[in-house]
Amino acid sequence: MPSPAASSAASPGSLARNVVVFARVLRASGLPIGIDRVAAAVRALDAVGLARRDDVHAALAATLISRRDHLALFDAAFDAFWRDPKLVERMMAALLPKISGRGRPPSDPRRPARLQQALAGRPPPPAPPREGGGDEHTIDALLTWSERERLKTRDFDSMTIEEFREACRLVRELPSPVHPVKVRRWRTAARGSMDLSATLRRMARDPSVTRVLRRERRERPAPLVVLCDISGSMDRYARVMLHYVHALMRDRQRVSVFTFGTRLTNVTRAMRHRDPDEAIAGASRAVEDWSGGTRIGPSIEAFNRLWARRVLTGNAAVLLVTDGLDRADDGSLGDAAATLARFARRIVWLNPLLRYDGFEPRAAGVRALLPHVDRHLPVHSLDRLQDLGRALRDQGPRPQPSRH
Amino acid sequence: MTGVPDSVDAVEALLATRGYLADRRLATAVFLSLRLQRPLFLEGEAGVGKTELAKVLAEVTDAPLIRLQCHEGLDVAQAAYEWNVSRQLLHVRLAESAGPVERDAVERSLYGRDMLLARPLLAALESERPAVLLIDELDRADEPFEAFLLEVLSDWQITIPELGTVRARHRPRVVLTSNRTREIHDALKRRCLYHWVEFPDLDREYAIVARAVPEAPASLTRQAVAFVQRARTLELFKSPGIAEAIDWVNALVALDRMDLDPVAVSDTIGVLLKYHEDIARMQGGEAERLLQELATASGRA
Numbered sequence: 001m002p003s004p005a006a007s008s009a010a011s012p013g014s015l016a017r018n019v020v021v022f023a024r025v026l027r028a029s030g031l032p033i034g035i036d037r038v039a040a041a042v043r044a045l046d047a048v049g050l051a052r053r054d055d056v057h058a059a060l061a062a063t064l065i066s067r068r069d070h071l072a073l074f075d076a077a078f079d080a081f082w083r084d085p086k087l088v089e090r091m092m093a094a095l096l097p098k099i100s101g102r103g104r105p106p107s108d109p110r111r112p113a114r115l116q117q118a119l120a121g122r123p124p125p126p127a128p129p130r131e132g133g134g135d136e137h138t139i140d141a142l143l144t145w146s147e148r149e150r151l152k153t154r155d156f157d158s159m160t161i162e163e164f165r166e167a168c169r170l171v172r173e174l175p176s177p178v179h180p181v182k183v184r185r186w187r188t189a190a191r192g193s194m195d196l197s198a199t200l201r202r203m204a205r206d207p208s209v210t211r212v213l214r215r216e217r218r219e220r221p222a223p224l225v226v227l228c229d230i231s232g233s234m235d236r237y238a239r240v241m242l243h244y245v246h247a248l249m250r251d252r253q254r255v256s257v258f259t260f261g262t263r264l265t266n267v268t269r270a271m272r273h274r275d276p277d278e279a280i281a282g283a284s285r286a287v288e289d290w291s292g293g294t295r296i297g298p299s300i301e302a303f304n305r306l307w308a309r310r311v312l313t314g315n316a317a318v319l320l321v322t323d324g325l326d327r328a329d330d331g332s333l334g335d336a337a338a339t340l341a342r343f344a345r346r347i348v349w350l351n352p353l354l355r356y357d358g359f360e361p362r363a364a365g366v367r368a369l370l371p372h373v374d375r376h377l378p379v380h381s382l383d384r385l386q387d388l389g390r391a392l393r394d395q396g397p398r399p400q401p402s403r404h
Numbered sequence: 405m406t407g408v409p410d411s412v413d414a415v416e417a418l419l420a421t422r423g424y425l426a427d428r429r430l431a432t433a434v435f436l437s438l439r440l441q442r443p444l445f446l447e448g449e450a451g452v453g454k455t456e457l458a459k460v461l462a463e464v465t466d467a468p469l470i471r472l473q474c475h476e477g478l479d480v481a482q483a484a485y486e487w488n489v490s491r492q493l494l495h496v497r498l499a500e501s502a503g504p505v506e507r508d509a510v511e512r513s514l515y516g517r518d519m520l521l522a523r524p525l526l527a528a529l530e531s532e533r534p535a536v537l538l539i540d541e542l543d544r545a546d547e548p549f550e551a552f553l554l555e556v557l558s559d560w561q562i563t564i565p566e567l568g569t570v571r572a573r574h575r576p577r578v579v580l581t582s583n584r585t586r587e588i589h590d591a592l593k594r595r596c597l598y599h600w601v602e603f604p605d606l607d608r609e610y611a612i613v614a615r616a617v618p619e620a621p622a623s624l625t626r627q628a629v630a631f632v633q634r635a636r637t638l639e640l641f642k643s644p645g646i647a648e649a650i651d652w653v654n655a656l657v658a659l660d661r662m663d664l665d666p667v668a669v670s671d672t673i674g675v676l677l678k679y680h681e682d683i684a685r686m687q688g689g690e691a692e693r694l695l696q697e698l699a700t701a702s703g704r705a
Contacts, residue, residue, distance in 0.1 A: 058432035
């Protein structure tokens, strides 16, 4: 085998060095490889021997990576490295651009300017000052009560940058829109079924008093899946929603976040960042179709196929954020939505277009979606978002409280 | 330790004795896991044989298989240990009835080892022989449970507040599986060897199915496996797993089919595909198309 490992098998030191250099190549490509993994890899190579190239490959893969997404990069690096380690410098240079989208942010993370999407029958929004526009208002970070109130009813799309930033902060205080589900664990409660072992324990401690202790099912926030439309017409609403969702994720809920425009992107990992601005910046870097067109049907289809079975477990609810305006509706949207509805405990559709009193479900996309969602709610101002939280928590039937 | 094969080839051969035909990479991962005594973390589509590997591994190394099926709300009481409350109560009553009670002694004996019910994790650490510990579908458990596993999988011990630390008699051979409903935390993955289990290729799957259903005619098995392999390249909601392929061939044999034709596929498709959308698609002409393709492919060959 023409590998550096084989030629240097006699001296374990140089084998270890080769592994270290190889690990450095992978690390430079953005894979998280700690020194403990390198040590494990050296021991693994020692165990399998160097007789077979595929064994070496498998041993290094098993110890150095722990994610399927990294496998392709690993394979490429492995092929290059163990064929000719002299190529390493050049390969590192060649590999870097490949991973720049993931490991390092491109130098200019700004999205292309938002595209205006012409909407049939939609009244034009009241001349919104755009980001970077000339007439920026300066507003103190702490708004007065009345300013907050005013902000609450303003449409996100017509806010100035400062107002918008404040709205993004306020939105984080809103409650979760999803009802908790009961889990199999118990907690003591005033009423409920009898807790035999706790009752017996109590009696053992104090046999003169017989008091029945009770317990009930513990509750847990329901898993939430957010499908957020990030096409041109949705830009600001999407940003606000991502702030809202980020705040929900902070409470250790199981939340998965997907964005879609022309294609579906899972941004959950980026959104896990503790800092909201970092998280959303990371999410928008991961997304390639920000502020583009919309293909809702194929996006939901892709979600159903690739993710639904994986993330829609445990009575998960779906929060669908879109205006329902599909660029190319080929009739697939209805079927996709029907399938989605069968996977999800409930689907809540947040639609900024609902703010117009004259809104009628005339667009084909809207008509295809409507029969399959449990609730269809407006979401264009903080006030409405607050209503949303209240509406979803307090009322509304819970179709299947528990699966067990 | 007994029963640990000394090369990758030996692992391959050993697994094959129980009908588990692992590819080279998986065999290497298994070998390393045995040799380096590290947990083996398997990810892959449902139905590629992750759980089966643990079962076969237990058989061929002649070790007890201890299985921990993860689910939401899994807690220490179900996973590691639980105090036997009714036995403790009984103990107290007996001590009382035996006469004057010496408080300290009774209390000590209340929290002795024999009052503890061993659940899978503790059972695996205390096993007389090195056990195979299967932690199945870890992604279903809550994240805090992963943190609990860290102590078990890196230090091979469980700390019980009332009793002390229980150390492993023998390190169990641990297989963790995940269907990737969520990502497992890196801290846990770092302590494991990682392997992504792929669906087997045509020849390997044929060999697997032929071994599992020896009474099926070779030509039928070959057709069925080729069909399943093609079906996996379609964008189905749920690709058929190996177990489904075996079930399907069994079903075809039970119906005395010698050959795969559209009617046979249509009659038995529920064995292979479990989602209405997938089945509707297959019956809407996709099955004929696949069969046609396979026929022309084999005609050319």
